[in-house]
Amino acid sequence: MxxxxxxxxxxxxxxxxxxxxxxxxxxxxxxxxxxxxxxxxxxxxxxxxxxxxxxxxxxxxxxxxxxxxxxxxxxxxxxxxxxxxxxxxxxxxxxxxxxxxxxxxxxxxxxxxxxxxxxxxxxxxPAVFLTAYYALFELAHPRAGSTVLVHSAAGGVGSALLQLGRIAGCRMVGVVGGPHKVEAARALGADVVIDKSREDLWAAAERASPRGYDVVLDANGPSTLRDSYKHLASPGKLVIYGFHSMLPRTGGRPNYAKLAWDWLRTPRFDPLTLTNDNMSVLAFNLSYLFEQRGILEESMARLLGWVEEGKLVxxxxxxxxxxxxxxxxxxxxxxxxxxxxxxxx
Structure with missing residues (x-):
């Protein structure tokens, strides 16, 4: 070769x-x-x-x-x-x-x-499961019975989050972007699937958990971040690991005017407001974690154990x-x- x-x-x-x-x-x-x-x-x-x-x-x-x-x-x-x-x-x-x-x-x-x-x-x-593991277990730490909302639930990280949330004993609500993704999300562990192409995302999210969400996992960026925060329960945690909605769906090149507009409308989370709301906003970038040998080895050991047990696909x-x-x-x-x-x- x-x-x-x-x-x-x-x-x-x-x-x-x-x-x-x-x-x-x-x-x-x-x-x-x-x-x-x-x-x-x-x-x-x-x-x-x-x-x-x-x-x-x-x-x-x-x-x-x-x-x-x-x-x-x-x-x-x-x-x-x-x-x-x-x-x-x-x-x-x-x-x-x-x-x-x-x-x-x-x-x-x-x-x-x-x-x-x-x-x-x-x-x-590795990339999707390590991202999902770090978001859920290192940052969010949900308790069994917590209600968790996962955006892009049929994608790579989203599907990993659904499975890990099921292992953690959480009630998982997955958001997908089309009817062809609904069954995939349900098969991977979503208790409720919201198809935002067919129903209003946030109205459906409120019906699925009227008290709000203990954890929301969001890689969309400004298109959903503000509402993701608004739909947290108290206490609640918003975990951010991407900004996909800022980037193009076609053409392969960024629209710099749109990037600037999205940057302006990205919410800024004030520490006084966070404290009063009793909520947390957490974020990370996996590429900075590969050198963290302890985190990498521990995370992968647990993930591979679940693979061998048949708990992760x-x-x-x-x-x-x-x-x-x-x-x-x-x-x-x-x-x-x-x-x-x-x-x-």
Whole structure:
């Protein structure tokens, strides 16, 4: 197989996704090299391409190869790595660089392939489940019996949140954007599914939980943040992990006038008001957490335990060849997909 990677030279649309030949990849100190068989595609990758992802600018700059997750086979290891053999089937995470036939990553970011997951399922597992785990268990800490509202409940993170909420004993209310996503959300653990294409989102949310929500998980941004906060119970927690509604559904390029308008209408949460309302607003960016070895290892150990017990299932996977990366980005940005998209070298 010819070694290749996707390179973005500068911010822009789908035309900026270039396939380039890749020189031999060797492990650095404490690293392993994996020949990838599948690569997860996340909305953050599209944001990187548009030049709007802060940590990509901070840690890499241009040119950049996007990609946070992969699966494949170990092809070489640093001499200091003694607990992982060449030929082991693995999956893992990387802070950028994943859209490649070969990746070199620190040993602690690689995990043995679970028996219940295929290579493609495993490649789409870490980013969404680690995001969902951190949001729910590290930040929100819901008690059994809590009522939780999940936006984009049929997407990758949303479907992971539904399953984890079920494990936590919560009553899960999922919001989806079309009738074709309703059954998917219900099968993954939603007790109530709101199809906002057919009914008023917030009227339905009030019917589902008249007292409000103990936790609301929102990656939409200004289109829903203000109302998400208004529909919290007391005490309640709003967890923010994205701003998808600020970005385009078609065309692949940001509308800077819309970005400015959305920035202006994004709610600012005043600490005095939060204290009086008895509510919390929490937020995070997963790309800053990969170096937090303790968090990563503990989270993945619990998640993989639930996978082996059959309590978690990987999201539905849609495949794209690596050289169709632009089509994968178009599909993801459209908001019509269910589950995860993966690139197959």
């Amino acid at each position: 010819r070694a290749r990677k996707v390179v973005i030279e500068k911010a822009g649309g789908y035309e900026q996704l270039h396939l380039r030949n890749l020189n031999q990849v060797s492990p650095g100190p404490g690293e392993v090299v994996v020949a990838t068989e599948a690569i997860g595609v996340n909305y953050a990758d599209c944001v990187i391409r548009m030049g709007l992802y802060a940590s990509a600018k901070e840690f890499v700059g241009w040119p950049i190869t996007p990609g946070f997750e992969f699966s494949g086979t170990v092809v070489s290891v640093d001499a200091g790595v003694t607990d992982l053999a060449v030929g082991t089937r693995v999956f893992g995470v990387t802070r950028f660089g994943g859209y490649s036939t070969h990746v070199a990553v620190p040993r602690h970011q690689v995990f043995a392939l679970p028996s219940r997951l295929t290579m493609e399922q495993a490649a789409g597992f 990987s999201p539905q996977v849609t495949r794209f060849p690596l050289d169709a990366v632009a089509e994968a980005h178009k599909a993801l940005e459209s908001g019509t997909t269910v589950g995860k998209l993966v690139l197959v070298p």
